[in-house]
Structures are given as structure tokens and as C-alpha cells.
Amino acid sequence: MSDHEPMLTAATAREEATPHPTAETSLLIDIGSAWTKASVVGRTRGRWRIVAHTAQPTRWGERTLFEVLTERMRETVDHRLRDEVPAILAAAARITCHTPARPGRLGVAAVTAEVSGAAARSAAESAGWIVVEQAAADDGRSLPERLSTLTAADVDAWLVVGGFDEARPEQALEAAALVAAARRGGRTPVIWAGSAALTEEVAACFEPGVVQAIPNPRPNASTEDLAPLRHRLEDLLDRLVESGGTRNLAPIGFRRTIEEIAREDHLRVVGVDLGARYATWAFADGTLDPMTVDSRVYAAGGMGSPSLGTTAAIGRLARSLALPVDELAVADTLQNMRARPASIPFSEEELQVVHAAARLRLAALAEERMPDSIDLLIGSGRVLAAAPTPMRAMRIMLDGLRPLGVTQIALDGAGVLSPLGSLPDDEIAEGIGVLRDDLLVPLGTAVVTRGGRSGQLAIRARLHRVGWPDPETIEVRAGQVVVMPLPRGERAEVDLELEGGATLPGPRRTHRLRAEVSGGAVGLVLDARDAPLMLPRRLDDRREVIAGWLETLLREPVPGRPRAATSDREPARRGLSRFRVGRDDRGRDVSAADDANGEGGGEADR
């Protein structure tokens, strides 16, 4: 991430003979359960840049971290400051976040598994809790079984939910009684988020002051408002598990930064942070007023997720590899990854298994949650940032999340999004603006279609780049993926015509459009592989198809024209505007022309 320029204050840049230079630096540190990522932000030639970065196993400790950062800083800093680097780092303002030392463990008693129970789980998981046990009156278990289950649960807090506000269901009181019986006194707090009519009776099941009543997230059949419950659970997590404040928790910080990026540039942004233990999903729609935000924090959703160790998941992983790796080896590799999360894949086989696991985890995160047509998709986490090539990282995101439509894809390569989100509310935007050049690593833009008839033409694309001759038409068949080089910083327009039943998300299932696309380390990816990915049933055929995709995706792009001719880069604006995919009128959908010409007819209107 370093720009390899000497780090100087503005004064020293102007005049060598001025008094001794000074340095303004900050340290952004994300202490993960397996890896710690640290970036030194310094002022160089009047701009704030990441001047040194490192990632190391958390167990190596702070001393080693600072030794490496010192070494890296010395390579970039003004020579008169070299001896002072340790002192500069020691004095640097630290913006730190960390993965929760342990997740908050919640026990839930609900009236119904599908209504109040699902709402409670959703609120708890989005607030960073892990639901260790849930019992509902309709979950098929007998009363003693439910009581036994709750009694055996080791939890930090209890959540009792159920009943619409006007109702007084006996099952809600039964749920409270089950918790009272399982809890047996002590200081474990109980949250009541159910029928307002039962609040006093529920409180009477417990010692005075134990129950915190909050507004019912499902006051009636047609309303669901999880925000008050989520906020209370965040506060509780802060008080019980993380005395330093939830703002300093990496999953919470990540969500806050994604939110700010969406607000700043009025974008629809999805961010996914795939850690060793935690996985965070955040979606923020900055095109709406007020902005909508949806996030989920899965305390056991990362690369060490137990769900990867099941027979079904192992089989699915083995079948998704381009190499013939048997299920025994896949299972052992996954378990070794869980047991030693700070180690890295040594062989290509191990790498493919780990990346397949990452795709599977992302697919689970995205399930029923990936919105149609987003502007920006941001990937974070060591498995993505440490991928051997940008294309490998892009493939994990593309195959795992299948972002339909035209989406710019970027990587939180330095792992700075979570620490930035631990800043106070009003400083996050400033932090994003200050680091505009280094905040994200743009990988490029992906066009992902749904549907299409196998082997038939799905996408016809023409990429218009300023200063280039008339473009050739690129044809992509259903089941194919094509990568077109488009360097970082370069913007272009792409005309897309969809054929053979392939569609992009849109109000009228758009068949023709012109979209603005941004370049990146990978370029423009035209992906007609459907969503979800369609693969042959026979293992050999499947492996051949996957190997073909991998070969296409990992092939070096054909070198472009002379470098001087490539630059039509816009002056960078504050914030993430240079990552904008484009929601303005001329971009996106030319549905008027589409309507007028019918499917497959005429040129798109510009």
C-alpha cells in the first residue's frame, strides 16, 4: 500500500534546510482472532497515505508488529527521520479495533420459532451475539426437553420474546417461566421483548430489576422493527462482554464504515468481512432517504465455522474444486485450518480447498440476503486480502456472492475499514476522505447475469474507452466468464446486450443497457454463469468446467496499449467517488430505448 514517497510534512518538502522535519502519523490496527493488521497513516506531500502496512499472526505480539512496521517505515521515511521511527510510531495516535475476545452468548425462549424466534435471532446476530440455544413452544420438543436444553445452556444473557402487543398468550409466560427455571437466580440479565400486556407478569417471574423490557419487535402481524432490540443487545454486549465499547469491535466498526461509504457517495454497498472466527455482512443503501442498513454478525461464521466440518459441506467443497482432491484430504485441510487459523495454505491443493471454503461461507452469508443490483461490493478479511492474486480474491467474491448486475468490486486490502469504523460517528467520513487513495483496492467491475440457455449467446458487450479505437464486440455464452483488462483508475462505458434468456436485475428485466464501469487490478469481468452457479452433475464434467473457469480467470490479461494512452483518470474527489459505478441517468438502464426497440433490436440510446 505504500506509495514509496518520502514521508514529509509540507514544510520540509518545500525546504530541505528548514528545521528538523516532523511527522504526523496515525496507526490503524485491527487485532483479529488469528491475524493482526496494522497500517501507518502518514502525511506525505500534503496528502494522507498508508505509508507502511503489515499483517501477522496475532500471537506474535505487539513488539514484533512494531519491529516490522519500523523496518517498513524506514524504507519510506525521510532519511533525517529514520532513527526516530520507533519514537514516531510510539507517539502515533492509535485507532484500534479487535475481534471480540469471545462472543456474547444468548439463550432465547420464544413463542414461535418462525415469527418471534426468528426476529429475536436476527436482532441478536446482527448485534454480535451468538444464539447458543433457542427454545420455542412450537419447535417440536416437549416441555422437559426445552427446559433441559435451556438449563444446559451457558449464556451471558436471556432473551424472552413472543406475543403481539394486544395478546396475552400463555406460551409467552411459559417461555418466561422456562428461563426463570433455567436461570436460577444470579446476575444474568433477562430481556423481555414481547407482548406489552404481559410485561408485569413476566417481570414477576424474576428478582426485581432483572428484567429489562423493551418495545416488542413484532407488535402485530404486519410490523417488524428490530432496531430497539438490536440497540439494547449492543449495549448489553458492551456492558457484559466488551467493557471497551462495541464501537471498538471489528464487526461493528466494519458495519459503520460500510454505512458511511454508502452515505457519502449515495451508493448501494455490500461489505463482507470474512475472518477466522467472525463473519460480518453489511448492506447499506445510500440512495434512499433515510438510508437503510442491514447487517449481520456471525460469531461462528468465519473460516473456522463448524458448518464447514459437516459431511455435506465437505462433499460440496470437494466437488467444487478444479483439482482432484479427495474428501478425506479436504476434511483434514479444513480442520487444520480451524486448528491453526494463522497458518497459510502451502500447496495449490490447500489453497483451492481454503478458497472453496471461503466461497461456501460467503454463499451462506449471502443466502436470501444479497440484494439485486448493488453498486459496490467490498470484501475484507485475511483470506481475501492474502489471496495470491487479485483475481483469486475476485473469484471468491463472485462465486460466493453472485452479485447480479453491474457491480464494482473492491478489496479492503489493508484491513482499515474496521478500525476506521471505531472512530466517533462524525470522524468516520473524515477518515474515509483522508485515506481516499488507499482505502480500498479496486479489483474492477463485474457484470453478472441470471439465466441464459446453456451454450447459447448470453452477453454481447462493447467496451468504450476514451482514446481507444472503436471496440470489438465481445460475445459471452451462457456458462462462460470473460475478463477484459481495464486498469485501475480507468473508467469506461460498456454497452451490454443480453440474449438467450439472460437477464440483469432491473424493473423490466433489462436486456440492453449502457453502464459506466471502473477498472481495477482485474478489470471488467463478464460473467454469464447464472446465479446460483450452474454446474454439471457428473464429477468429471463439473471439474472440467470449474478448471476452465479458473484458467480463464487466472490467465494474465493481454497487455494493453502503451501506458501513456491509458490515462483518462478523473481527478480524485473526496471520499469514494472514484469508485462510483454510476447511478446517474445516463448510466444503468436505457429501458426507454429497450422498450421502443424490443428485445434484441436497435442501438441503445445514449
Place this chain on the structure above:
Amino acid sequence: MTVSRFPIDDGEPAVHRVPLPRGAVPHVRTGSQVRPDQVLASRREVGEPLRISLARTLGRRPTEVSELLLVTPGARLDPDQPIARGPDGREVRSPGHAIFLTYSEADGSALLVQLGAETSVIGHVHGTVLQVTRGFISVAVPGARLEGVGGTGDAVHGELAVAVHTHDEELRAGAIDVSAAGKILIGGSRASAETLTRARAMGVAGIVLGGILDKELRDFTAIQRRRREIGGMTGSFAVVLLEGFGKVALDAQLFGWLRANAGRMASLFGEEHLLYVHEASGPPVRSQMAEIGDRVVIHRRPFQGRSGVLVGVLDELHETPSGIPAVTGVVRMEDGRLAAIPLVNLEATIAPIRH
């Protein structure tokens, strides 16, 4: 295996926490000396639900009984404890140990859940009780504690015995006979599900391995679960692996230490992946931050489980065969071969300071 790099003084105890299920009643106090087979606490299992009529017994309308209740939902009831009392002194009492759940104004009945016979909580370690709380009892265990990377099964204790000749030998079913009953066996690089099943059938308390195929461990765990569900399974059994998944040898230094401690009492906790060797001096210590000159163990294929000496660290980042650039060390393995291994895939193993 992960243990602290900090030197361990001989005699300094490891601390083990015995988790207490909710509702357990401790029978020991801080300072108590406990044995591995000693009952530390007891509790009652949840039994069948029971409805008893309050309104009829008290001679009141169902809607009038709520005010006459003497207990709140969730309360634990002792035998003969009054649940409700009428103005005329009539009472409804608990038929036994139970939990009062709810009272229904519709039919005037109370829903109770009966509590069964007492079950015991055994610590499986010997030592001195340091702390007793609602959630756990912590015990200072004089001896060494090793934390593994995987395992399955219950908490067990028994005499430590070595069942293989070398650190990289596979534990075969044929190596287990009746003399192994009640013991914790040290295997080598692997044991099949068949071997584990035989060991359990022969009354072996537990097995410590360098590695095991995840599939074999899952199969064995599934068989045990199924047997437990259909009933008839007696005795406890635990497996803990110390190095990794797959066929992974125990580190020779660690194997030597375990062999030196054969005959001592040991405790094995399958789910927690823990091994305590009582009265043993410090084991070889592991550190994730290897330094030049350290003896190291490699943790990724194709050299997983091999050990050697870290003879140097490359100046620049070095690309692994997977393509990931990493700070890389050069390891001279015990067979004399040199291999470039990312430092993050190494663990230093340091001989005990004194024995």
C-alpha cells in the same frame, strides 16, 4: 498443541475448570483436596411435566387462584413445599422435587416439571479447589497441562501408558488388549475408527494421538452418539490429538516426554482437547514465533508433523507453492533435507527448562 512459551516452574500447578451445570449443588469448598473420582457437585435431571389442579383443591374459581400462589414461575420446589394457600388455610403442596412453570386461569391447574434422581459431577482431576462459583469449580492440578487441536468424547482419567514404539507409528487395533483397560494410551501418528472402537470396547479410558483423519474421528463420534441414543453404552471414553488432522506424527521430543511420564495418573478431556499429566514436570513448550536456532514443527502439508531446526529466515518475502508470498524460514529437517516454510506454518518447540 499450544502451551505457553513462558518457562514452567516444576510444581507450579495448572488450573482446571470443572463446569457446573445449572442447578448443580457443589459439595466441595475452596481449599478442599479432591481426587479424580470424587463427586464435586450433584444435580437433578429434568423429568416429566405434571399438571396438578389448584382451584379444585383450594375450592376456588380458577381466576381467584393467581392471588393465592406462593411461588413464582420458574421456582424450584422441594417435596411438600406449599404452592398455593387459600384463605381458609387449605394448601396445595409439591408432590416432590419439581419446577413450577405456569398457572392456567383457564382450568385452574399448575404446570410443574418433575426433577429426577440426583446425578453426580465428577472432576476427573486431583488437586486443590481454588474457587467455587455457580458456573464452575476451579482446581489447581499439580502437573502439566497440554492443549490439543482436536478431540472427542468425555472427561476421563487413568494411568498414562504408551502403546506404540515410535512417535510416528500408527496405533493398531492389535496393539490394544485387556491390560490397557482403564488407561490413557499414547498412540502415534494415527488410529483408525476401528482401533478406537476396539479400544473403547476393551475398556480403555482414552487415547492421545499426534493426528487422526477427520473422517475417522467423525465416523467414530457418530457411532458413539448413535450407541448412546439407543442405549446400552457404558463407560466414558475420550480421544485427544495434539498435532493436527491427517496422519501426523507426535513430535519426537513430546513423545519422549510422554513416555518418560508413563505410569502417572492423567486426565483427558475430549471435547476441550485437554490432557493433564499429574505430578509431571513441564512438557516441551510450544511457541508460534520461531527464532533461528529453534527446533520447530511444521504444520502444513506436505511436511505436516515433521520437525527440524530453523536455520535461517529469508530476507525478502518468498512465494509459497500456493502463490502466497510470506516471510519464510529455512528448516533443516531431521532427515537432513532443507525446506523453505512460511514462518506462520512453524511452531517452535522448546525443551523443558528442568526436569
